[in-house]
Amino acid sequence: MNAMKPYSRLLLGALLVVLSLSLIWVVGYxxxxxxxxxxxxxxxxxxxxxxxxxxxxxxxxxxxxxxxxxxxxxxxxxxxxxxxxxxxxxxxxxxxxxxxxxxxxxxxxxxxxxxxxxxxxxxxxxxxxxxxxxxxxEAHFQPMLLLVVLLAGLFVWLVLRSARPNRYLTAFGLVFAVMSLSVILMVGVLYQSGLQHKADSMASIVTQRLAPVLRLGISPHQVSGMDTMLDSFRQSNPEVSRITVTHNEAIIARSQSPSDMLSAEEMAQFSVADHRGNLVTIAFEPKAVLAQLAHILKNFAILFAGCALICVAFVRLLSHAGTQSHGEQVLAKVKPLLLVTVLMEALMAPVLPQYLSEVAVQNGGTAHGSSYFFTLYFVGFAAMLLPAARMVEVFDIRRVLNAGIACSAIGCLMLAFDAQLWSVLVARLISGIGQAMIFIAAQGYLLRFSDQSNKTQAAGIIVFSFNAGLIAGAAIGALLAESLGVQGIFLLSASVGGLMFLFALSLPAISMKTGSQKAGNLESGHQHSGLQSSANSATPSHGSLAENLRVMVQDSLALIRVPSFVRAMLLVGIPTKMMLTGVVSFAVPILLSKQGVAKESIGQVLMAYAFAVLFVSGKVSPLIDRMGSAKWALCLGNGVAAVSLVVLASAFSLENTTVLVATATAAMLIMGVSHGLINAPVVTHVVSVASESHANAVASTYRFLERIGHVAGAIVVGALLAQFGQLSAFWSLAAFFALAGLLMWCADRTPTQEATA
The missing domain is CATH 3.30.1140 (Ribosomal protein S3 C-terminal domain)
Incomplete structure (x- = not known):
């Protein structure tokens, strides 16, 4: 984009604005x-x-x-x-x-x-x-399409009249905020209209019930039980606090109402009159009305935050296109691309565990047996990591990336068009393979276009993209599942993959010679005894893929002989991934669904986890780059994980659904803090204790081995829940993480100590 002409960049920005505001319109509608x-x-x-x-x-x-x-x-x-x-x-x-x-x-x-x-x-x-x-x-929202066009024009005008480097981001933020506020105001108007409609309907029923008095002129004193009838009608709808019927300003019937609500009811009451002088007044309880409105606005705020994460990531490319170096710009492109490819899977997160459970039950299994189907995705992911890591050394990284996006999109399409058992299993396997190729290709770009000064922050791009994609996908998927249905969500995910396939073409084509030269330069500066036997593996071979895979396996065997690498993997890496797949992605959605929690609330619980990871990781990564050690963050992360599991155990012992959701959300926030302390720092830690000169091989091998936790997570947690119940299962996992954090702190030595040993 550095070579892109200003008017072309402006046109692309306007198109992005139209797509972004249209996304807000769709979400709002x-x-x-x-x-x-x-x-x-x-x-x-x-x-x-x-x-x-x-x-x-x-x-x-x-x-x-x-x-x-x-x-x-x-x-x-x-x-x-x-x-x-x-x-x-x-x-x-x-x-x-x-x-x-x-x-x-x-x-x-x-x-x-x-x-x-x-x-x-x-x-x-x-x-x-x-x-x-x-x-x-539709009558209220169709005029807002004109607002999309007007705001796109405002964006172009703001960009043209300013010469500041961040003018694209500033102009986009303004039009995005205006569109979001407009949609929220429209929701308020529709909510009031809904209350009026509800009051009109109820007033019509009341009028029908009291027809002898209101229409035939019978004296209200000759009719008994009117107040009781109105009170019974009111009690059938907890939102209504009072119903009053008057004729020519004289009260003829009135339901009972708490005395402390009389002064506040006027803020939410509606009167319906007819030509005979009859007036039916429906007063809604203000607390209930405000609680419902706050719930709706909260949903909007979360949805718009998810949309903003997607849109701003792309707008930053335009905002800094003229000031970034080539390497910085590649990293800036990888960030939104990885975010949206993660969103492909996250869109399905609120519905996929339940869908797989239904498939398992329909084929003679149990709900807990769906953990095996759920795990197949991670089997494909883990099995493809080593081959993909070698493929990015042998082939053009961009080709590997596009192949991964295509596989992931095909997996989504298979789910959308065929619900047979074999098709679902193959679809999840293909999606896992595709996401592994995307992950390794993105990691290859990050490693080749980052240096010592920003390596943890480059790793943090993966953490940001994963969690931002989860936030946006869980929010949008939970909402659109109601209108699109499960199959529609699968089709939407596949469509997103098609768009990202096109966007990936803007990334540079990196040949193996580029990686070889960089690896050779790094190798001359540092050697580690644990990888000396396979030092040549850093330089890609021109042999067959099988030969390159053999070299990768040799690297893996060499790394397993490094004690600090193994401790980090067994005490931190694998257990953390087990919690992600077994607890966050599998157990929590299914357990909440069994408690009758709505899909949108389940999505918001998952988003709490992602928000916490996103925030904490962004703060921790630069700190570790300055301090030079990540051990403290890993040990603290394990301790925080133990606390989150204790809170989660207490959550599912509650009967009140509202309190359950609030406590589960708190548990996921704490879990997110734990993983924010671990996800990016653990890569820095294993590279420092194993071999800086073979960073790509070390990182890829570690990412492969930690996926054992991905694969086993749903199976292990599902078995614990089935065998011991929710409370004992979560308490046992909490005890493990507390002990693992303590062992990591006491047993693991610093990288310097181990390197010289």
Whole structure:
């Protein structure tokens, strides 16, 4: 991009802005649609629940369901008050006693049992369609597409009128913030509209119930039980704090209401009047309204943060295109590319464990048996690391990278189009192979375009990209899973892979001679006895791939004879990866799903882990580069991991879902701090204790061996959970990490001591 002309860079920036703001629009539309549909559904179910109570009161008096008169008058107003209700049915056995329409309709079916004193007498079925709510959301969001165009024009104008190097990033930040704020404000408007719609529907039902008084002119003093009826109606919807009915400003009926809420209800109350002078006032409980609104805005804030991580990573390329050296710019390109290729997998994180569990159960297995299917991805990943490490020395790194992206995208496509057992297993294996090739190719770029002054920060690019991709993918995937479905998420992941395949073509083609020359220069400065027997392996051979793999295995055997390398691998590296795959990616989503936690909340729990890793790693990596030692960070990371497992054990002993999610989120934050202290520093540590002159071979071999934890993580944790239960399993893992951290601190020597031994 250094050679890119200014107008070409500006055009690319404008295109990126349009794509970024469109992403915000899509995310905002999906979240607003989900929230509005939930409000509409709650209103209908509240009305239906009130009708159910009335029917069951009649049933309890001894009247059979088929002899109840007035079902039509009781249920028809529900369908008329909300367009999302396309059909209502009362069924006793095989006989339909009432049906709102005889036309075939499509939608989601909700079934409520109708019970008498002794048994179930029938069911009340409600068929809900989302078509009408979609029309409402589309009417509000379609004008915002014009805002995308206007903000893209503002971006171009801001860039053209400024000569500052960071003008691209500044202009992008401004338009991104304006678009995000606009979408959030739209959500507030739609939320208020949803409350008004809910109040209108409830007021219509109340009017129908009190028709003799409100329409026929009967004196309210001659009708008893109106207050009780309103209070029963209010109790069926916890959000409503008070219902008041007046006629010509005279109160004729009123539900009970807590006295301390009277002064605050006015901030969330809606009045519905008719031409006869009747007024129905629905007051919503302010705490419930604010809690729901805060929940929606929190979801938006997290989603926009995920979008920002993706978009800003690409905009930085434009912002610094004219000031960076060639090596810095390559590192800057690798960062967003690796981020988005990780996002390919992260998009599936909120739905994949449950999906694999379903596949396992459908084929005669158990939910815990899905750990073997889940592990197959990491088997492919681990098995490909050594071959991929040699491939980047033999072939053009860019070709290896693009082959990996293609494999990963093909794996996603297979999941989308075929749900057979063999196809799912092959798809996960291919995806693991592809991600390993991407990882090793990215690592090859990082090692070849970094030096001693920024090696840990270059390793930190991998940590940043992995966790930023997990944050964005988990947030967007959890949201879009509701509208796209599981198969749609798989297709989206494959599409992202196609885009990254094209972006990877902008990276330089690195031949083996470039790596050979650098390796030779480094080799002249340092030797380590542990790798002297295979020193020539640093220089790529022109022989066959099998010969190069044989040399890689020799390097691995040499490294295993280095005690500090083995201690770091067994006490830190492998256990940390086991926690990532076994606890964070496998156990936590499945256990939360069993507790009835929503997909978006599961995604946010996983995001808490990624946020913590991202923040801590960014602070620790430069510190270790200055201090020259990573041992303290590894030992501290193990201790923090033990604490997180203890908190996680306590989380799953709780019954309250809200407290469970909050405690699990805290546990994942602590786990993220632990892995932030370990992920990048451990690479620096093993390279320093093994061989600086063969950094690529050492790092690749370590990355391969630590994947034993990736492969075994889900199986080991799944077996512990099945054998000992949640509490004992997490406590046992906590004890292991505490002991491992202590052993690492006491037994491991400094790199200088071991090198001279």
């Amino acid at each position: 999906a979240q607003a649609l989900k929230s509005y549909q939930q409000q509409s559904r709650d209103a209908v179910l509240a009305q239906t629940e009130a009708a159910k109570i009335n029917i069951e009161q009649i049933l309890s008096s001894g009247v059979p369901l088929h002899e109840i008169a007035g079902l039509e008058k009781m249920l028809t107003p529900i369908a008329q008050s909300d367009a999302s209700v396309v059909d209502l049915r009362v069924i006793s056995g095989q006989q339909a006693l009432y049906r709102y329409t005889t036309e075939p309709m499509e939608g989601s079916l909700v079934t409520l049992p109708l019970n008498n004193k002794f048994t179930q007498a029938g069911v009340l079925e409600i068929l809900l369609s989302s078509d009408e709510t979609e029309k409402v959301i």
